[in-house]
């Protein structure tokens with residue numbers, strides 16, 4: 081479970097979505113990940129959510145809306161799925177699963193987040209107009225960061241369905257940026273090369289493939305999860321508000337060769 085990245089930030093708090101069947105591991109993973117987290121601390125809230133199911137997404141974001149103390153303004157779509165196989169043996173079910181988790185899920189979450197953001201921005205604007213909030217109150221714009229992949233840019237051995245789904249996520253990010261930018265919601269993506277997480281270990285389990293890849297990438301490295309997090313944090317800064325529809329490649333230069 082790597083749900084550290086799957087977050088929506090609510091007014092300085094963190095809403096983490098986890099796949100429902102992982103419920104029993106949530107508390108231990110949070111303690112392990114956020115070492116200074118105290119159970120009485122209300123700043124991290126968790127929500128069961130199967131991102132491929134519209135009802136589950138609706139329920140989770142409904143609860144996030146109820147728990148919120150101010151405008152929710154950042155969504156990081158990080159859930160992902162990969163299963164390697166040659167295109168000739170890819171099953172229809174597995175092909176669809178890549179699409180459901182890597183494209184449809186981020187779309188459902190982004191729609192729910194966008195609606196929630198607009199709803200609460202309107203409430204704040206009314207409160208400012210009616211004098212309930214000072215006229216100097218500043219309403220922050222919203223950020224969506226989708227975790228795509230270098231696989232969205234180039235073909236990779238046995239990554240057919242994954243490559244196609246990540247390319248679709250890049251297209252979806254551009255569309256979000258184009259449609260929602262004027263409403264104060266900017267959208268960008270990060271395209272990492274291999275990162276040594278559970279998913280990375282699955283995709284690069286074959287030592288020979290790993291060595292060949294590392295010999296081919298200009299920097300010769302896999303990235304650390306923290307490097308992805310730093311880019312996400314940068315894209316979420318107030319000073320990044322005019323970066324919209326961009327994709328940041330963290331691939332050691334692999335895709336520019």
Ligand SMILES: NC(=O)c1ccc[n+]([C@@H]2O[C@H](COP(=O)([O-])OP(=O)(O)OC[C@H]3O[C@@H](n4cnc5c(N)ncnc54)[C@H](OP(=O)(O)O)[C@@H]3O)[C@@H](O)[C@H]2O)c1
Nearest residue numbers: 081082099130131158159160229272274275277278279280
């Ligand atoms: N690691 C890499 O080399 C690499 C490279 C490029 C891009 N990426 C992308 O980076 C993102 C994060 O991946 P990671 O490496 O941190 O992988 P990870 O450790 O496997 O995390 C992916 C997470 O997605 C969750 N997930 C899968 N299906 C879900 C669903 N239907 N509903 C809710 N959650 C679901 C998984 O939950 P469970 O644990 O419960 O299954 C898992 O926690 C992914 O989008 C991945 O494609 C990774």
